[in-house]
Amino acid sequence: MKILITGCNGQLGNEMRNVLESHIPGETLYTDIEQLDLTDPKAVEKYVLDNDVTHIVNCAAYTNVDRAEEDKLLCSSINVNAVKNIAMAANQNGAKVIHISTDYVFDGKSNRPYKESDKVNPISQYGTTKRLGETALLALSPESVIIRTAWLYSPYGKNFVKTMLRLGSEQNEIGVVCDQIGTPTYAHDLANAIYTILTAHQWVPGIYHFSDEGACSWYDFTKAIHRIAGITDCVVKPIPSEDYPTAAARPFYSVLDRTRIKSTYGIEIPHWEESLNHCIQRINDNKE
Numbered sequence: 001m002k003i004l005i006t007g008c009n010g011q012l013g014n015e016m017r018n019v020l021e022s023h024i025p026g027e028t029l030y031t032d033i034e035q036l037d038l039t040d041p042k043a044v045e046k047y048v049l050d051n052d053v054t055h056i057v058n059c060a061a062y063t064n065v066d067r068a069e070e071d072k073l074l075c076s077s078i079n080v081n082a083v084k085n086i087a088m089a090a091n092q093n094g095a096k097v098i099h100i101s102t103d104y105v106f107d108g109k110s111n112r113p114y115k116e117s118d119k120v121n122p123i124s125q126y127g128t129t130k131r132l133g134e135t136a137l138l139a140l141s142p143e144s145v146i147i148r149t150a151w152l153y154s155p156y157g158k159n160f161v162k163t164m165l166r167l168g169s170e171q172n173e174i175g176v177v178c179d180q181i182g183t184p185t186y187a188h189d190l191a192n193a194i195y196t197i198l199t200a201h202q203w204v205p206g207i208y209h210f211s212d213e214g215a216c217s218w219y220d221f222t223k224a225i226h227r228i229a230g231i232t233d234c235v236v237k238p239i240p241s242e243d244y245p246t247a248a249a250r251p252f253y254s255v256l257d258r259t260r261i262k263s264t265y266g267i268e269i270p271h272w273e274e275s276l277n278h279c280i281q282r283i284n285d286n287k288e
C-alpha cells in the first residue's frame, strides 16, 4: 500500500499525517501545492506513476467559502479540475481515491439529517464547485469513496474554534449566529474514519456522510468552546443570520445522517462536545 495525502498542510492533511504515522509510520507520501500542484494534470499523473501510488486521499481544496464567490476560476480549478486530474492519474495506476466533500452541497431546507441519497442543491460557489468535483470524480473513477463532512476544526490553520478562542480573550461581547444548525467535526475524528476505510477488508465505493455526533448552532458551539476553555468574561449573544451578512449564502440546516458510514465500515463516532474537549486540550498544550 502506497498512500498519497494531498493538501497535507491543511487541517485534515495534518491530522491524516498524525493518524497514519502513528499506525503505519514511513509508508505514506504527503504533498501540498509546493510539492505537487494538483491543477497540473501531467505533474499529477507523473507523481502517481513514478511513486506507484495505490491510494490517494484528497485533502486539498479551495475552502474559503466567501472568497470563492469572487475567485470563481481558482476555486473551480482546485475543487473540480484538480479532482479530475486525480481521478485520471489514479486510473492510470489502478489507485483507489478517497475524496472529501461538504455539507454545503445541500440547500439547508431539510428538517431532518441529510442522507447521501438526498437531492443536492448548492447555494454558493464553493458548494457548487464541490458538487461538480463529486460528479466529475464518480464519472471518471466510479470506484471512488467520497466523504461529505461539515464544520471542520482542528489545532491547525484557521477555523471557527480558534477564532472564537481568540475573540473570547479579546472582546467583552460577541454576537454569534443562532439559526444555522449543523455538526462540528474534529478533523482528527475524520482522519481516524479515513484510516479505517483505507485498511478495511472490503472497499465499498460511493458517497458517505461523516460529521461528529449531535447537532448544534454556531451560537451553541461558541458557548461550548468558551465553557471548555474557561473563558468567562466574554458575553456570547445569539443573533440571526441576517445580522451577520456574508458574501456566500450558508444552508440553515446541514446536519448529516451518518448511518451509512457507521454500518458499512463499523466506524464509531464521538459526540462533538467530547471531541471539542480533546481539541481544546491539544491547543492549550501546544501553547505551553
Ligand SMILES: NC(=O)c1ccc[n+]([C@@H]2O[C@H](COP(=O)([O-])OP(=O)(O)OC[C@H]3O[C@@H](n4cnc5c(N)ncnc54)[C@H](OP(=O)(O)O)[C@@H]3O)[C@@H](O)[C@H]2O)c1
Binding pocket: 006, 007, 008, 009, 010, 011, 012, 013, 031, 032, 033, 034, 036, 037, 038, 039, 058, 059, 060, 061, 062, 063, 078, 082, 100, 101, 102, 103, 130, 148, 149, 150, 151, 152, 153, 157
Ligand atoms: N473546513 C471546513 O469547515 C470544511 C467543511 C466541510 C468540508 N470540508 C472539506 O474538507 C476537506 C479538507 O478541508 P480543510 O479544512 O482541511 O482544508 P484546508 O485546511 O483549507 O487545506 C486545504 C489544503 O489544500 C491546499 N491546496 C490548495 N490548492 C492546492 C493545489 N492546487 N494543489 C495542492 N494543494 C492545494 C491548500 O494550500 P493553501 O492553504 O496554500 O491554499 C491547503 O493546504 C476539503 O475538501 C474541504 O472542502 C471542509
